Amino acid sequence: MQIMSGAVDTVAVESHSKISDLLTYSDVLAFALDPIYNRPIGGHPHYLAGMEMRRFLRDSKCTEKDCARVVVKNRTNALKNVSSAYGTKLTTDDVKRSPEVFSPLRQLDISNLVDGSIVMVLASAKKAKEICDNPVWITGIGWNSDTPWIENRDWGRAEYAESATQMAYKMAGIKHPSSDIDFAEIDDKFSYKELEHIQAAKLCRKGEAGKRLRKGTFDSEGRLPVNVSGGSLGCGNLVEAAGLHRAMEVALQLRGHAGRHQIRKVVKRGLALSWRSIPTATGGAVVMEVGR
Amino acid sequence: MRKVACIGAGMTLFWRRLQETGKEMCWEAASMALDQAGLTLKDIDMVVLGSAPDAFDGIHMKGENLLDGAGGAKKPYMRVFTGGGTAVFTPIAAWWHIASGLANKVLVLCEEKMSSVFPHPQSAFGHIWDPILDRPLKPNLVWIFAMEMNRYMTKHGIKKEDIARIAVKNKRNAVDHPCAQLPDPNITVEDVLNSEVMAWPVQRLDISPPSDGASALVKTSEKVAKKVSDDIAWVEGTGWCIDKTMWTCRDLVFPEYVARAAKQAYRMAKIDNPRKQIHVAEPYDPFDYKECHHTEGLLLCDKGKAPSMTKEGITYRDGDLPICPSGGLLGVGNPIAATMGIKAGEIYWQLTQQAGKRQVKNDPEVGVCQAWGDLMQYGSVLVMRRG
Numbered sequence: 001m002q003i004m005s006g007a008v009d010t011v012a013v014e015s016h017s018k019i020s021d022l023l024t025y026s027d028v029l030a031f032a033l034d035p036i037y038n039r040p041i042g043g044h045p046h047y048l049a050g051m052e053m054r055r056f057l058r059d060s061k062c063t064e065k066d067c068a069r070v071v072v073k074n075r076t077n078a079l080k081n082v083s084s085a086y087g088t089k090l091t092t093d094d095v096k097r098s099p100e101v102f103s104p105l106r107q108l109d110i111s112n113l114v115d116g117s118i119v120m121v122l123a124s125a126k127k128a129k130e131i132c133d134n135p136v137w138i139t140g141i142g143w144n145s146d147t148p149w150i151e152n153r154d155w156g157r158a159e160y161a162e163s164a165t166q167m168a169y170k171m172a173g174i175k176h177p178s179s180d181i182d183f184a185e186i187d188d189k190f191s192y193k194e195l196e197h198i199q200a201a202k203l204c205r206k207g208e209a210g211k212r213l214r215k216g217t218f219d220s221e222g223r224l225p226v227n228v229s230g231g232s233l234g235c236g237n238l239v240e241a242a243g244l245h246r247a248m249e250v251a252l253q254l255r256g257h258a259g260r261h262q263i264r265k266v267v268k269r270g271l272a273l274s275w276r277s278i279p280t281a282t283g284g285a286v287v288m289e290v291g292r
Numbered sequence: 293m294r295k296v297a298c299i300g301a302g303m304t305l306f307w308r309r310l311q312e313t314g315k316e317m318c319w320e321a322a323s324m325a326l327d328q329a330g331l332t333l334k335d336i337d338m339v340v341l342g343s344a345p346d347a348f349d350g351i352h353m354k355g356e357n358l359l360d361g362a363g364g365a366k367k368p369y370m371r372v373f374t375g376g377g378t379a380v381f382t383p384i385a386a387w388w389h390i391a392s393g394l395a396n397k398v399l400v401l402c403e404e405k406m407s408s409v410f411p412h413p414q415s416a417f418g419h420i421w422d423p424i425l426d427r428p429l430k431p432n433l434v435w436i437f438a439m440e441m442n443r444y445m446t447k448h449g450i451k452k453e454d455i456a457r458i459a460v461k462n463k464r465n466a467v468d469h470p471c472a473q474l475p476d477p478n479i480t481v482e483d484v485l486n487s488e489v490m491a492w493p494v495q496r497l498d499i500s501p502p503s504d505g506a507s508a509l510v511k512t513s514e515k516v517a518k519k520v521s522d523d524i525a526w527v528e529g530t531g532w533c534i535d536k537t538m539w540t541c542r543d544l545v546f547p548e549y550v551a552r553a554a555k556q557a558y559r560m561a562k563i564d565n566p567r568k569q570i571h572v573a574e575p576y577d578p579f580d581y582k583e584c585h586h587t588e589g590l591l592l593c594d595k596g597k598a599p600s601m602t603k604e605g606i607t608y609r610d611g612d613l614p615i616c617p618s619g620g621l622l623g624v625g626n627p628i629a630a631t632m633g634i635k636a637g638e639i640y641w642q643l644t645q646q647a648g649k650r651q652v653k654n655d656p657e658v659g660v661c662q663a664w665g666d667l668m669q670y671g672s673v674l675v676m677r678r679g
Binding site for chain 2: 001002003004007028029031032034035036144145147148164279280
């Protein structure tokens with residue numbers, strides 16, 4: 001917006017996490033709950049993710065095993081990403097054997113917190129053409145917040161992500177996201193969230209995220225690779241910087257700079273989708289393209 | 293660049309408001325601004341909220357907690373934060389939303405609730421310092437300001453009573469503000485000079501009080517504004533700038549960051565002689581000397597000459613260049629971000645002749661407001677012109 005308004009030509013965008021300084025993550029998270037109605041309930045606020053996962057599984061035809069498949073896919077993908085911290089070979093049985101911490105959410109369904117910093121440089125079209133040979137164009141942006149009351153949300157779907165992606169698609173002139181978008185980097189702070197967000201972004205038909213995942217559509221070699229970088233499950237959860245991390249990975253892929261985790265097929269248009277994590281219902285989406 | 297209009301403003305009483313939640317205060321200010329603009333929440337495309345550190349309200353990610361009170365639920369909603377600078381930075385962020393073409397009608401909210409911090413918000417400020425170099429010294433904000441004020445007075449040979457006169461002006465101006473926390477119609481320079489010394493040369497009455505409150509603006513595109521409103525102020529220029537993180541490396545005499553932000557805004561507004569072309573100003577005045585600092589940073593007078601402007605009567609409501617006609621933070625109160633109501637809000641009311649008893653006498657066409665924040669090194673500047 002700063003560039004589109006004409007106020008400035010170039011902007012550096014920085015976002016970082018230094019979460020290792022924090023010893024009491026769950027206590028700080030509890031401070032994000034409404035002080036009168038929700039905070040007195042106590043406990044680690046991740047119980048909200050457990051409740052949401054159960055409702056999502058009931059509404060969506062996805063299974064716990066599909067969520068485990070997301071974990072396996074992303075952590076395997078991360079093995080090829082040099083800046084990832086949690087790349088490893090796992091099986092769905094490993095996930096199933098991990099302790100059920102916030103039923104049905106298991107230990108391995110939750111991304112691990114990491115430190116890191118992301119920087120992107122944005123420029124106006126005129127400036128970009130002057131200083132850069134292969135710019136990536138931002139063709140659509142969108143963001144949205146659902147109600148802050150956890151009691152009032154539709155728990156079976158990510159309404160904020162639906163609205164945010166719709167806004168971005170409209171700006172980018174995308175009518176059929178599942179065929180118009182070549183690949184996506186999608187928030188996966190919890191395994192089920194990736195599936196929920198894929199459906200919200202209309203990258204598959206409603207209720208088909210699990211089925212598509214099983215068919216390999218979202219694998220790095222698939223028709224619509226999702227989180228080739230490894231996502232938050234594979235790279236680690238950069239907390240508030242995780243959204244810019246998703247956007248940066250899209251830019252790297254489009255420029256062909258992703259190194260060992262570069263998608264083999266030619267990619268021209270990617271989607272990054274972020275979520276602000278528990279207990280919020282806030283998300284952002286950005287569509288980026290090359291070769292325009 | 294699309295033209296952006298301000299067509300409504302609202303604010304709550306600034307006070308210790310333990311009985312109300314931040315959401316409720318947001319709602320109160322937002323409804324006032326929407327009523328004045330003649331719009332309802334359904335008309336609004338996007339919402340921008342400004343609020344300073346989460347520590348004050350005691351709510352982590354408090355922008356999320358406030359979002360329904362601010363009218364942001366199920367809309368593109370954004371919280372911005374540049375410390376005290378938020379008060380003018382939030383309307384600047386709203387300007388991007390419209391100038392970029394993304395939105396036509398934006399609701400701008402600022403909220404702060406400092407009374408939740410026990411025993412005093414000062415304890416939350418203890419965490420803003422560099423953890424390695426500064427924090428072990430256990431600094432207190434007032435000490436730093438005392439050093440800055442001392443340096444300013446020493447460098448320019450300014451007397452304490454000339455600075456105290458600004459506190460007197462603002463607290464007397466605040467008498468006419470219905471939201472004011474510390475108005476005093478009878479205050480004198482002697483009262484300020486005899487008040488308790490906090491850290492020399494800063495005395496109790498040199499400082500603005502911590503406060504709770506919310507304020508709101510409605511901004512729209514040119515087309516919408518002309519259709520729905522007769523009381524329009526155009527946003528003509530915006531500027532923002534930040535200096536070094538370490539306060540030990542800064543010029544304590546002149547706020548260069550404010551000057552750069554002001555130059556950016558003036559360039560956009562095509563103002564080349566601010567002293568002549570600006571008719572009313574609302575610089576950030578959490579301390580009386582800060583009004584002087586910022587008046588100079590806004591290039592409204594020469595360096596070191598701001599205190600004499602008040603001595604000569606130029607900055608009063610009937611003067612040539614009224615400064616802080618609202619009563620400022622010193623008089624109305626300092627709920628950090630929510631001071632938008634007495635900065636951008638006041639300039640809007642002054643330019644559209646809606647300030648009532650506070651109305652300045654020089655029939656202003658162009659006004660400037662400014663806020664200052666982050667680690668005392670951030671300036672945000674907004675220039676408006678009457679429609």
